[in-house]
Amino acid sequence: MTTPIDMALAAEIVAAGTASGKMVVTAESCTGGMVAAALTDISGASAVLDRGLVTYSNDAKSSLLGVAGATLASHGAVSSETAAEMAAGALAAAPQSHVAVAITGIAGPGGGSAEKPVGLVWFGLAVRGGAVETRRHLFDGDRAAIRTQAANEALRLLLGGLRP
Numbered sequence: 001m002t003t004p005i006d007m008a009l010a011a012e013i014v015a016a017g018t019a020s021g022k023m024v025v026t027a028e029s030c031t032g033g034m035v036a037a038a039l040t041d042i043s044g045a046s047a048v049l050d051r052g053l054v055t056y057s058n059d060a061k062s063s064l065l066g067v068a069g070a071t072l073a074s075h076g077a078v079s080s081e082t083a084a085e086m087a088a089g090a091l092a093a094a095p096q097s098h099v100a101v102a103i104t105g106i107a108g109p110g111g112g113s114a115e116k117p118v119g120l121v122w123f124g125l126a127v128r129g130g131a132v133e134t135r136r137h138l139f140d141g142d143r144a145a146i147r148t149q150a151a152n153e154a155l156r157l158l159l160g161g162l163r164p
Helices: 007-020 034-040 058-065 069-075 080-093 143-162
Strands: 024-028 049-054 099-105 120-127 133-138
Touching: 007 034, 007 143, 024 034, 024 080, 024 143, 034 049, 034 143, 049 058, 049 080, 058 069, 058 080, 069 080, 080 099, 080 120, 080 133, 099 143, 120 143, 133 143
Parallel strands: 024 049, 024 099
Antiparallel strands: 099 120, 120 133
């Protein structure tokens, strides 16, 4: 059974962003907009969610977020480097936002390799005025479970980025 999206966490993000006057932006690949959807399920999200970008293809990562072609060629779409560039690019594209989260991974059931197995997800977190951080997670389960776990982790990262 797939763990559901943590709507209490989404509500905390909306409350924290509203209280601080800070907005967020999402750049999602394997989660396909699940993080932005969770936030917009909460009343008042318009005060916090500036925009959500679904950049599933490499072309979208490059054209919408400024991920360098050289990064994609050298490291691949599922990498720390790509996640970092996605988060930085999302924040650059949303000047009124304070925090950006990026998600790129392999949800399966195919597409994995020995180096990059199904369930591997990289996250990027960019906070305005700070360094971009990346995190690697290896999630278990089927495609739905991996995507949901990744969306929940992205929500946790967003909340952390909103807190002082």
